[in-house]
Amino acid sequence: xxxxxxxxxxxxxTRGQQVTLSCSPISxxxxxxxxxxxxxxxxxxxxxxxSETQRNKGNxxxxxxxxxxxxxxxxxxxxxxxxxxxxxxxxxxSLVVAxxxxxxxxxxxxxxxxx
Amino acid sequence: xxxLNQSPQSMFIQEGEDVSMNCTSSSIFNTxxxxxxxxxxGPVLLIALYKAGELTSNGRLTAQFGIxxxxxxxxxxxxxxxxxxxxxxxxxxxxxxDKVIFGPGTSLSVIP
Numbered sequence: 001x002x003x004x005x006x007x008x009x010x011x012x013x014t015r016g017q018q019v020t021l022s023c024s025p026i027s028x029x030x031x032x033x034x035x036x037x038x039x040x041x042x043x044x045x046x047x048x049x050x051s052e053t054q055r056n057k058g059n060x061x062x063x064x065x066x067x068x069x070x071x072x073x074x075x076x077x078x079x080x081x082x083x084x085x086x087x088x089x090x091x092x093x094s095l096v097v098a099x100x101x102x103x104x105x106x107x108x109x110x111x112x113x114x115x
Numbered sequence: 116x117x118x119l120n121q122s123p124q125s126m127f128i129q130e131g132e133d134v135s136m137n138c139t140s141s142s143i144f145n146t147x148x149x150x151x152x153x154x155x156x157g158p159v160l161l162i163a164l165y166k167a168g169e170l171t172s173n174g175r176l177t178a179q180f181g182i183x184x185x186x187x188x189x190x191x192x193x194x195x196x197x198x199x200x201x202x203x204x205x206x207x208x209x210x211x212x213d214k215v216i217f218g219p220g221t222s223l224s225v226i227p
Contacts, residue, residue, distance in 0.1 A: 004157075033215065043158075043203065043217035056214045090157050102146060102207055104215070106157035 002027065004093050004107035012113045018079040021110045025072050025093030031055070032074040033104060034066060037088040048094075049074050078112075086114045121204055121218030128194055129226050136202060136221045137188040144206035144216075147180050147187040152201045152220075161202075162189070194225050 005024045013019050025032050033056075034046040045058035049068035066076045072093075078085055088111050092104040120139045128134055138147070146165055150158035162173050164180035164187060171178055177190045187206075191198055204218040 006157075035217075042219050043205075045215050045217075048214065088155075092157075103160065103163045104148065104205070104207075105160055106150070109155075109157045111155070 004091055004105055006089075006091050006107040006110050008110060009108065010111045010113075012115065013081050014115050015081055015083060017081050018077065019081060019112060021076045021089055021091075021112075023074045023076070023091030023093075023107060025074070025091075026095070026105055029093035029095050029105075030072050031094035031096070031102075032068055032072065033092045033094065034074070034076050035090040035092065036060070037090055037109070038086075043090070046076070081114045083114050086112060088112075119204060119206055119216050119218040121221055123221060124219070125222040125224070127224045127226065130194060130196060132194055134191040134194055134198070134223060135188060137186060138204035138206070138218045139186040140206055140216070141185065142206070142208070142216075143184040144208050145184075146207040147178070148205040148207065149176075149178050149187070149189045150203045150205065152203060158203055191223075194223075196225050196227055199223055199225050 007022045031050045033048040035043050037043045046060055047066050048056040052068045063079045068074045088109045090109045091107045094102050094104050096102050148163050149161045151161055152158040162171050162178040167184045168182050169180040175192045201220040201222050203220045206216050
């Protein structure tokens with residue numbers, strides 16, 4: 001099975017612009033979660049989508065949004081970029097195993113640099 | 116938000132030595148996951164733990180889900196140079212907020 005794929009891998013934007021990142025989950029996985037990773041804050045949960053609906057949300061401003069399509073692919077959008085948004089954005093797809101437990105598999109990430 | 120404590124923060128060990136790291140929290144989790152991340156890449160899942168007390172191995176790696184459901188440890192036996200990287204623990208629970216919490220990571224360096 002192919003793993004989680006994310007595009008683009010690298011992106012440079014300027015303050016005030018907006019950006020859209022894409023994630024394709026592992027085939028058969030219906031849950032997609034997004035994370036922001038920075039040296040200072042570590043890995044922080046942004047949101048999770050399941051069957052095209054946002055199921056969980058972390059503590060990020062409304063400039064961060066996402067959506068999921070019927071084929072489980074997900075996009076994350078950040079509007080009005082700030083310097084502090086420079087980070088590695090990771091997508092993880094989830095498989096719920098027997099008993100309702102969940103395992104997350106990560107993509108390679110999109111490295112965003114805001115100038 | 117909720118935090119996980121992960122220790123040690125960094126380790127420098129000799130090739131062939133065993134390594135032990137752990138994660139603790141004041142909250143209960145339903146699942147513990149251990150990941151390894153190389154620079155510029157996404158975390159790679161090493162071991163998943165689903166039940167309190169569960170002990171699971173993956174090659175030279177062994178991890179346990181603490182009985183209290185508030186902690187987990189990861190052991191690496193006979194370390195090799197390719198074990199170098201940052202190891203993260205993650206606790207999962209079925210809530211709508213802070214569903215997944217990651218530890219700050221343990222940076223492992225292996226001296227050949």
